[in-house]
Amino acid sequence: DAKTTQPTSMDCAEGRAANLPCNHSTISGNEYVYWYRQIHSQGPQYIIHGLKNNETNEMASLIITEDRKSSTLILPHATLRDTAVYYCIVRVASNSGYALNFGKGTSLLVTP
Amino acid sequence: EAGVAQSPRYKIIEKRQSVAFWCNPISGHATLYWYQQILGQGPKLLIQFQNNGVVDDSQLPKDRFSAERLKGVDSTLKIQPAKLEDSAVYLCASTTSVSVQRSALHFGNGTRLTVT
Numbered sequence: 001d002a003k004t005t006q007p008t009s010m011d012c013a014e015g016r017a018a019n020l021p022c023n024h025s026t027i028s029g030n031e032y033v034y035w036y037r038q039i040h041s042q043g044p045q046y047i048i049h050g051l052k053n054n055e056t057n058e059m060a061s062l063i064i065t066e067d068r069k070s071s072t073l074i075l076p077h078a079t080l081r082d083t084a085v086y087y088c089i090v091r092v093a094s095n096s097g098y099a100l101n102f103g104k105g106t107s108l109l110v111t112p
Numbered sequence: 113e114a115g116v117a118q119s120p121r122y123k124i125i126e127k128r129q130s131v132a133f134w135c136n137p138i139s140g141h142a143t144l145y146w147y148q149q150i151l152g153q154g155p156k157l158l159i160q161f162q163n164n165g166v167v168d169d170s171q172l173p174k175d176r177f178s179a180e181r182l183k184g185v186d187s188t189l190k191i192q193p194a195k196l197e198d199s200a201v202y203l204c205a206s207t208t209s210v211s212v213q214r215s216a217l218h219f220g221n222g223t224r225l226t227v228t
Binding site for chain 1: 116145147152153154155156157160168203205216217218219220221222
């Protein structure tokens with residue numbers, strides 16, 4: 001699996017957009033980019049994933065560069081409840097299931 | 113839908129004792145995972161089941177850790193004997209594995225193990 005690089009920590013003011021970067025310069029053509037987050041004392045929670053195109057759901061948007069070597073997770077209007085560790089992971093998906101290898105992620109602090 | 117259930121929520125044992133954790137995945141999820149999360153680190157995969165068969169246990173310390181999923185539903189993870197470095201949160205996750213679009217992992221809230 002391709003390795004990812006994320007900043008250790010970031011701050012964001014409540015109500016503003018939080019932009020979390022991830023570098024995955026060794027990503028292969030069939031590897032997906034996944035984002036999960038982990039709120040304190042809870043298990044990780046799926047946010048979004050994508051292959052080539054930008055993706056949006058009710059939680060966030062995922063912007064993947066054209067060369068696929070980096071991506072950005074965007075929380076459009078951050079709230080205090082978005083304070084969490086955010087993990088960027090790249091992995092090949094298959095019909096036999098897959099496992100995710102988590103790094104240390106980015107600790108996002110949303111402030112009032 | 114009901115989420116992934118894990119018990120107990122917390123466990124404190126002395127080193128060299130045994131401990132077992134239980135996981136009930138989301139109904140219909142064929143794939144089940146156990147992860148270990150040491151404080152300050154991301155979760156690390158221990159074992160992956162597809163129904164009641166092991167798909168990947170390459171990172172499971174088999175001299176002391178064991179896991180089973182006998183009927184392809186519930187799973188237990190056991191540590192015998194425990195060491196101080198086993199202190200961690202043990203997370204269970206499940207997923208359908210039909211397609212990429214439905215392949216999000218659903219995690220339980222974990223069991224926090226403290227070995228003294």
